[in-house]
Amino acid sequence: MEPRVSDVGVLDKALVLLSAVEAEPLALAGLVAATGIARPTAHRLAVALEVHGMLRRDEDGRFRLGPRAIALGRAASAAYPFRDAAGPALAALRDATGESAQLYVREGDRRICLASLESPHGLRTIVDAGASLPLEFGSAGAVLLGDPTALARGWAESVGQREAGVASVSAPVFDGDRVIAAVGVSGPIERLTRQPGTKYGPAVMAAARRVEQALRGS
Amino acid sequence: MEPRVSDVGVLDKALVLLSAVEAEPLALAGLVAATGIARPTAHRLAVALEVHGMLRRDEDGRFRLGPRAIALGRAASAAYPFRDAAGPALAALRDATGESAQLYVREGDRRICLASLESPHGLRTIVDAGASLPLEFGSAGAVLLGDPTALARGWAESVGQREAGVASVSAPVFDGDRVIAAVGVSGPIERLTRQPGTKYGPAVMAAARRVEQALRGS
DNA sequence: GATTGTCGTCTCACATAATGAGATAGTCAA
DNA sequence: TTGACTATCTCATTATGTGAGACGACAATC
Numbered sequence: 466m467e468p469r470v471s472d473v474g475v476l477d478k479a480l481v482l483l484s485a486v487e488a489e490p491l492a493l494a495g496l497v498a499a500t501g502i503a504r505p506t507a508h509r510l511a512v513a514l515e516v517h518g519m520l521r522r523d524e525d526g527r528f529r530l531g532p533r534a535i536a537l538g539r540a541a542s543a544a545y546p547f548r549d550a551a552g553p554a555l556a557a558l559r560d561a562t563g564e565s566a567q568l569y570v571r572e573g574d575r576r577i578c579l580a581s582l583e584s585p586h587g588l589r590t591i592v593d594a595g596a597s598l599p600l601e602f603g604s605a606g607a608v609l610l611g612d613p614t615a616l617a618r619g620w621a622e623s624v625g626q627r628e629a630g631v632a633s634v635s636a637p638v639f640d641g642d643r644v645i646a647a648v649g650v651s652g653p654i655e656r657l658t659r660q661p662g663t664k665y666g667p668a669v670m671a672a673a674r675r676v677e678q679a680l681r682g683s
Numbered sequence: 684m685e686p687r688v689s690d691v692g693v694l695d696k697a698l699v700l701l702s703a704v705e706a707e708p709l710a711l712a713g714l715v716a717a718t719g720i721a722r723p724t725a726h727r728l729a730v731a732l733e734v735h736g737m738l739r740r741d742e743d744g745r746f747r748l749g750p751r752a753i754a755l756g757r758a759a760s761a762a763y764p765f766r767d768a769a770g771p772a773l774a775a776l777r778d779a780t781g782e783s784a785q786l787y788v789r790e791g792d793r794r795i796c797l798a799s800l801e802s803p804h805g806l807r808t809i810v811d812a813g814a815s816l817p818l819e820f821g822s823a824g825a826v827l828l829g830d831p832t833a834l835a836r837g838w839a840e841s842v843g844q845r846e847a848g849v850a851s852v853s854a855p856v857f858d859g860d861r862v863i864a865a866v867g868v869s870g871p872i873e874r875l876t877r878q879p880g881t882k883y884g885p886a887v888m889a890a891a892r893r894v895e896q897a898l899r900g901s
Numbered sequence: 902g903a904t905t906g907t908c909g910t911c912t913c914a915c916a917t918a919a920t921g922a923g924a925t926a927g928t929c930a931a
Numbered sequence: 932t933t934g935a936c937t938a939t940c941t942c943a944t945t946a947t948g949t950g951a952g953a954c955g956a957c958a959a960t961c
Contacts, residue, residue: 472731473693473947474946474947475691475918479694503922509690509691509919512690513694516688516689517698526937535756535760536812537737538752540752593757595751691918692948712908721951723949
């Protein structure tokens with residue numbers, strides 16, 4: 466079995482089950498195979514999660530994420546009211562650049578991806594909404610850390626920092642003087658070049674302005 | 684403490700904690716007060732949920748739903764690809780009627796609210812996204828059960844069925860010949876009248892057609 | 902400045918909740 | 932008909948989770 470993640474073993478197992486089902490719907494046998502949890506244990510925990518609505522069973526008997534997960538996810542997202550307002554700006558940015566677009570906020574020493582739209586290109590970066598990433602790597606991190614150069618120029622760029630072969634550029638979203646989010650694009654260095662800021666700086670700044678405008682309209 | 688909900692006491696407690704935080708951000712003391720869980724237990728479980736990303740602490744030390752909840756919620760929603768596609772149609776329906784608008788799918792003998800937009804009126808119905816409701820009450824239930832009258836007419840209506848004082852009307856969303864969802868509005872009988880179908884049947888049917896069209900465009 | 906109350910966090914003796922091996926029943930393909 | 936595999940259930944065992952109490956920090960009050 467997995468090593469202990471927290472001080473509560475039952476929660477460790479339950480979250481492992483949820484993660485397994487997040488990836489794909491799984492029958493009990495699949496859950497056991499994917500998680501290494503003993504069959505009766507996986508069964509008991511999965512049924513308990515079902516009782517709570519975090520999981521549900523489809524017509525083939527496979528476990529899927531359930532309505533409570535939707536509700537909790539929406540409640541979690543509600544803490545970021547500009548997340549929905551940013552939707553059109555993010556879509557326009559993705560369409561204008563053809564690259565994957567993301568919106569991040571800062572949480573302590575991490576950054577959380579609130580919204581993520583993928584590029585239509587076969588080769589593209591994928592960041593899951595809800596993903597938690599370190600601040601010290603990537604253009605969005607620099608923006609959220611209040612990097613003076615980024616704030617003066619209106620964008621930050623990174624090349625191969627968080628992941629080899631990946632470049633990104635992000636712009637700060639302001640509320641008054643405060644940086645409340647970073648909006649940007651990321652993709653392969655081959656397309657974004659080693660100066661992604663030169664290429665897409667204006668586009669991410671325009672997207673950031675649109676997010677701010679959408680916020681004011683709220 | 685709460686009576687047992689499932690066969691796994693730790694999960695019962697953990698979900699109680701998540702529900703408490705879903706309602707409002709809470710410091711540890713607030714969690715203890717809201718849930719009745721012993722302080723060291725609430726602390727240990729909350730910290731474990733934090734380790735897993737289901738909870739996070741804000742700058743005031745209060746617990747809030749965390750990034751993993753966002754991610755799981757989105758993954759859960761992804762099982763319903765038309766949910767996002769339905770967004771504009773739902774917004775248009777809410778705007779055209781001035782009433783709360785919802786999108787439901789059927790899950791066994793229940794219906795799940797996938798998306799919900801609230802009326803601007805002070806008096807309005809509120810259904811949480813993710814909520815699970817019985818099929819046998821309400822216009823959406825009739826639609827999802829394949830009620831012949833609803834299918835022939837293109838909408839179903841209910842007055843005071845699920846809740847006193849509330850009326851609703853819903854239309855089926857088809858994929859080919861199959862009813863895959865119900866889209867509708869609900870609100871107080873005073874505004875929707877005792878014949879909500881007469882008043883808003885065309886609007887909910889139009890919304891259903893728009894959802895289907897958005898689906899084809901996907 | 903001292904005292905008190907409340908907070909979050911930690912410890913650990915103890916009780917019990919959770920575990921998982923094995924049993925059972927159902928399904929399905931060979 | 933048989934064997935393999937599934938999901939579900941039981942229950943002896945024990946490892947885990949519990950929560951009273953302790954501790955330190957901090958704010959409010961006197």
